[in-house]
Amino acid sequence: MKYKLLIAYDGTDFSGWQVQKHAPSVAQTMQDRFKALFNREITLIGASRTDAGVHAMGQVATFSVDLPVDTLQMMHAWNDALPETIVIRSLEQVDDRFHPIYGVAQKVYKYRFFLERPLPFNQAYGWFFRYCLDVHLLHEALQLFVGTHDFRSFCTGIDMGENTVRTIESIELFQENAQGSWLIIVKGPGFLRHMIRRIVGASFDVASKRRITVAKLKSILEERDPEQALTNAPAKGLCLESIVYKK
Secondary structure, three states, X not given: OEEEEEEEEOOOOOOEOXXXXXXXXXXXXXXXXXXXXXXXXXXXXXXXXXXXXXXXXXXXXXXXXXXXXXXXXXXXXXXXXXOOOEEEEEEEEEOOOOOOXXXXXXXXEEEEEEOXXXXXXXXXXXXXXXXXXOHHHHHHHHHOOOEEEEOHHHOOOOOOOOOXXXXXXXXXXXXXXXXXXXXXXXXXXXXXXXXXXXXXXXXXXXXXXXXXXXXXXXXXHHHOOOOOOOOOOOHHHEEEEEEEEOO
């Protein structure tokens, strides 16, 4: 039987979603706890390979197992065995044809940052930017990336022959609360490694007026050169919010 999971996790202490040989990952932790609980080995396939330190509210994953256990009982027992940093939000049986990577209509990522020193229990989930920042200029810089572009200048670990054209449907910027918390919401069908963090970091370079102008940022996008000395926004501000699939 094939199952679909909706998972939330705090990525602070993990090396990312994907299983790695010598570092703790979300997928490996879940697989290990499942085996210890049900004496079955499973392989989780996730929709997004979130990087080290990146959080999720809506990661989607699948696995297959022959286990005569009710899905609700399985979810509760598995959740009880997981660390507090990982929560299975839902678990359901799905058709064998469903694959979490294919048929994605839209992924939604949120990037949180603070312009005032955050409270201790918030600091792990956003970037505290200590310098002066022009939010209107930040919005202008972010809008450069909306649409279909070759994002080779704003990704990491890409082979020369790999397709780096992606579409960003929208980027929103708004103040979350009066305590200096802000959100950048990025929507699109798919993203490259470090793409959102590099876009955010470069836009901060523009908005803080420390390095480059909007015009220079536009030329960097058009140059399609990944060897750019631009800021890569910290991972802790990024969260995979949700994934929408085509019907």
